Amino acid sequence: MKTNLLYATLLLSTLSVAQQKEITMKDAVLGLSTNLRIENLNQVQWIPSEDAYTQNVKTKYGEALVKRHVPNNKVDTIFRSTQFEGNRIPSLNWINNQKAFFNQKGAFKTVATNGQINNWINIPANAEDVEFDATNNQAGYTIDNNLYFVDNAGNTHQITKDGSYNIVNGKSVHQNEFGIHKGIYISPKGNYVAFYRMDQTVVTEYPIIDWSVQPAVNKNIKYPFAGTKNHTVTLGVYNPKTKQTVFLQTEPEKDQYLTSVTWSPDEKHIYIGILSRNQKHLKLNQYDATSGQFIKTLFEEHDDKYVEPQHELYFIPGKTNEFVWWSQRDGFMHLYRFNTNGKLINQITKGDWIVTDIVGQNAKAKELLIVTTKDSPKERHLYAVNWENGKLRKLTKEAGTHNPSVSTSGIYAIDNWSNDNTPRKIDVINTTSGKIDNLLTAKNPLEGYKTAKVENVTLKADDGTDLYGKLIYPNNFDATKKYPVIVYLYNGPHAQLINNKFPASGNLWYDHLAEKGYVVFTMDGRGSANRGLKFEQAIHGKAATTEMEDQMKGVDYLKALPFVDAERMGIHGWSYGGFMTTSFMLRKPDVFKVGVAGGPVIDWRQYEAMYTERYMESPQDNPKGYEGNNLLTKVNNLQGKLLVIHGSLDPVVVWQHSMDLLKESVKAGKQLDYYVYPNHEHNVRGVERVHLMQKITDYFDLYLKPESTK
CATH class of the missing domain: 2.140.10.30 (Dipeptidylpeptidase IV, N-terminal domain)
Incomplete structure (x- = not known):
């Protein structure tokens, strides 16, 4: 009995240790594409003109590409890996239901369902x-x-x-x-x-x-x-x-x-x-x-x-004189049916939500298959909408972010989706009956790791608008302690950080920071994407003003938490987020002790016309707006520690932005830290990104940990 008890104790101890694996920096940056990759199905795609899809499967004879018919799930083998060079089935693009093409060492070839391989377009x-x-x-x-x-x-x-x-x-x-x-x-x-x-x-x-x-x-x-x-x-x-x-x-x-x-x-x-x-x-x-x-x-x-404008015209099936036009004319991105004389026939979708994609059509039912934010700005769901009367039918059931692909007939959809607690599910949806059959429920690759506790937060902007954020708690949280905070932000156009999808934190780097004893906070303020025109246009003509007001709601929320150390707050962002980070450090210098700004816009006169003039007007038409957020004129305000990072080949936010900032810091007698990534463009990608994120983390450790100096 004693032996068995000792064995059980040792086993529990071993399991406890196994469940406490830390998320390393390499895991945080590269894990979801390498050792922590989420289980998936390979080469799942609809075959044109058929209610059948392909899937690459492993057999005792090697790889096989099979065709799965719906709804009866009959399976036929189309190709075996032995038919291809290297004994591997290449990534195929179907031309029709009899032939696909692929790229083999730079040469394009076709393969027919009878197995014949030919050279294709040169x-x-x-x-x-x-x-x-x-x-x-x-x-x-x-x-x-x-x-x-x-x-x-x-x-x-x-x-x-x-x-x-x-x-x-x-x-x-x-x-x-x-x-x-x-x-x-x-x-x-x-x-x-x-x-x-x-x-x-x-x-x-x-x-x-x-x-x-x-x-x-x-x-x-x-x-x-x-x-x-x-x-x-x-x-x-x-x-x-x-x-x-x-x-x-x-x-x-x-x-x-x-x-x-x-x-x-x-x-x-x-x-x-x-x-x-x-x-x-x-x-x-x-x-x-x-x-x-x-x-x-x-x-x-x-x-x-x-x-x-963000989309091409989408012609109604079988019609040469009717099309769908995407427009934000009523304040939200919706679909409108016009004829080619320019007459509006009807508004297909409407409401305080947006359409994000048209993924298919069911011509017989006169329906478009669309992805929308109707249920929540943080989620994406598949709907069918009748293009004549606007009648909507919701086709996905589980909360989360759904990414469907639709068969030619529009009767079936393959839905690859996740939510905060579901790494991946792949389902086949019958869009007429609503029946859902599961193909894959992926195992959680983070099981056994120290993932952080994540809390969804909703705050209010000054005008009453809901602002969505996430609060990530430090591991081994003790409510009686005070913790340093890192705020990660972007808060610029065409980006959304807060979504209901896996992982719950939104970024494994946040989980890594939680292991190191940080509270992490991130929030989409006005100006961010997928909330409608009023929400997006709130920043017009005065970049960083409204955004900072909204982010300050997050700061006030954090300061009110008894376990947050308001004297040890850091902020980080890249590109527009780098602009926001630098703006906080120079325009509200008493809020954050430490900032790390990557690829930051410093002076909007040095950014490209199409983007800048949309949100800021031209410098000639809005000189006060440009001067108000020209960070070169505010360097003298710097109080905290600021690290600026830039890629030397950046063709988007050109290097001169941060170089001019350095020049002004010398003039003002202000010390800021600087790091350049040689031969990287606007983002540092690949294995060198591990170095980047370690650099950023080390900087926060240096100045936000209890033992840090001024």
Whole structure:
């Protein structure tokens, strides 16, 4: 009996130790993509035109790609790994239900369901911006800013020959703002190629130094600073049969932006959103695709602050004269059905929530499958909405962040989702009956680790708006003790930190800090994404003012907690978060003892025009706003310890921001700390990010721990 009791005690002790593994810095930074990777299913994707999906499975014979039919779950083997080079099934992209393509050592090949593998489209190894028209066995790409096209006969067309440092063809333009993510638009039937042409001759040149070679080499980039001359963008249409290019009559002499480029299903027209330079006025224009002539303006949108188009047109299935338009005209991003004469037929979705994605359609039911924030700004759920009457049906049931993909018919969806306490579930949803079948419930990779206690927090802004945050408690929490605090923030446009998804903390670095005895707090203030136009536009013309007011609500909340040491508070953020961190250290210098600012904007006149002028107007139109948040004029206020970090190759927030800050600190006799990551751009990625996060953590340890000095 004594022996058994001793054994049981030892076993419990062993289990207790096993459950107390610490999250190392390497775990915190790289773990979720390496040793702490969440269990997943491989190559799960719908087969075109079938209610069946693929899955890569392991068998005693090696890998196999199987087809799973729904709803009967019948399984067929499509491919085995022995059919492919290296005895591995490559990542496949389905062209139709009989054929897929893949990239093998830079060469594109097709594989048919009968196992036959053939060479496919010949694309040079140095090609960039590759855009496939897989249905028609065609592709466009760029080399040295010129556009090329491979037609379905295998012939290569050089569409442009004027590509140069100043003339850019076939690439994404306008600094990837306004939802622009590519520069090549092959028509629906494959008969034409539309493309962006950007003339940036007048745009300011900016030096980027490559320090990896000896001697270092300068490479200039074109950078359109706020308030300066901008590039000119036009849209060309190439006909492979005639080998002629026509440019649409978009009035390129005007200072404007071209976005939401969309082909009509019949290839007769191209629709473009023409946005004014000040971003307050949008026209949706229709152009003749063969002649380039302007046909008409379908409608216009105006806003005193800004209009921000973010999506292409989505044509109603089976219709060439009806489309869905995304708009924030009622204060929230919703869907509107128009005809091609510009008449509003109906508003499809409405309410104090937003649509984040259209993921599919059920043409027979006249439904769009959409992802929305209807249940909570912190969650994403799949809904079906009838595009004629707006009737909504919720298809996902569990709270969390859902990422669905939809079959061609729209009858089934594969939902890959998580929430604070669920690492991953993958379900098949019948969108007509609502039936849900589980494919995977992933094990928790953090089981046995010292994860932090996380508490969801809701505070109120001055105008009564809910502000969502998370409070992360230190491990081995003792309510009688006082703990140092680190606030992590971004609080800028197009970003949201607080979501109901795994891990509960939102970032394993927070769990690592909790192990080290820190309270961590993070919150989305006004200006952040996915809360509607009023919430986002609250920062307009006065960056960091409203945001700091909201973050101070978080500070006041923290100071009211009996276990928080208000004299040992730190703050960290990157990019806009770096701007916010520096703003706090210089504009409210008595709040935080320590700040770490990564890639910070210091003077908005030195940031790019498209983004800056949307939120700040131009320097000419809003000089007081720019001066009010120019941090170079506030260096003399610094009281605490500030570490600034920058990548030497940063083409987004150019290096001069922080270099100018250093210069002003010398003038003011203020000591701040500085660290540069050679040959890193706007973010430090890969294994070197472990070094970065250790650098940041060490800085807080140095000045926030009880034994730290001033």
